[in-house]
Amino acid sequence: MIRMTKIxxxxxxxxxxxxxxxxxxxxxxxxxxxxxxxxxxxIHTSADFELLSLVVFHQKAVSAGIAAIRGGCTIVTxxxxxxxxxGSRRIDRWGCTVECHMGDAKVARRAREEGITxxxxxxxxxxxxxxxxxxxIGNAPTALLRLLDHMDEETCRPALVVGMPVGFxxxxxxKELLMGRSKTPYITIRGRKGGSALAASVxxxxxxxxxxxx
Numbered sequence: 001m002i003r004m005t006k007i008x009x010x011x012x013x014x015x016x017x018x019x020x021x022x023x024x025x026x027x028x029x030x031x032x033x034x035x036x037x038x039x040x041x042x043i044h045t046s047a048d049f050e051l052l053s054l055v056v057f058h059q060k061a062v063s064a065g066i067a068a069i070r071g072g073c074t075i076v077t078x079x080x081x082x083x084x085x086x087g088s089r090r091i092d093r094w095g096c097t098v099e100c101h102m103g104d105a106k107v108a109r110r111a112r113e114e115g116i117t118x119x120x121x122x123x124x125x126x127x128x129x130x131x132x133x134x135x136x137i138g139n140a141p142t143a144l145l146r147l148l149d150h151m152d153e154e155t156c157r158p159a160l161v162v163g164m165p166v167g168f169x170x171x172x173x174x175k176e177l178l179m180g181r182s183k184t185p186y187i188t189i190r191g192r193k194g195g196s197a198l199a200a201s202v203x204x205x206x207x208x209x210x211x212x213x214x
Contacts, residue, residue: 085200138199
């Protein structure tokens with residue numbers, strides 16, 4: 001017989017989910033403190049415990065992300081799914097904005113004229129005004145690669161890169177290149193895994209942390 005847990009209140013479902021994850025990943029854990037809270041939310045989003053061995057944090061990633069959010073930063077995503085997945089109730093209090101330009105006519109035109117992907121063209125559109133912003137890339141390796149070009153050229157200096165493109169073509173490679181940029185804080189996932197939902201969950205976790213810190 002299947003026994004179901006009878007809970008209808010969303011907050012209680014989330015609390016129980018986190019408690020289950022905590023119980024299934026006993027201490028000592030691969031991550032501690034704020035990093036664990038980020039990874040735990042990623043596991044909550046995906047039910048994928050393999051993330052415990054795949055998530056990589058730049059040493060300043062969490063503090064940089066929290067500071068950017070508390071400073072009312074611009075957050076740019078590479079998909080509408082990621083944009084929609086970042087909870088407004090968590091970031092509105094700080095005056096943050098969340099943007100996705102994949103549907104912008106200027107992006108489509110630039111992509112056609114230059115023979116590049118729309119994801120890369122969307123990065124070009126916003127790169128110069130993303131000083132201290134957060135890039136959230138959960139789908140397109142070409143977006144992450146184009147962002148790295150701008151960072152190399154110092155035409156873009158984001159506070160944090162959540163770099164989690166998913167797939168089989170250049171996804172793993174683009175993340176390896178990101179991890180080579182020690183000057184820029186990042187949170188990423190080794191290998192092929194990633195996705196918009198996971199990338200958005202990282203921002204949500206950072207926003208929760210921002211709301212609790214003095």
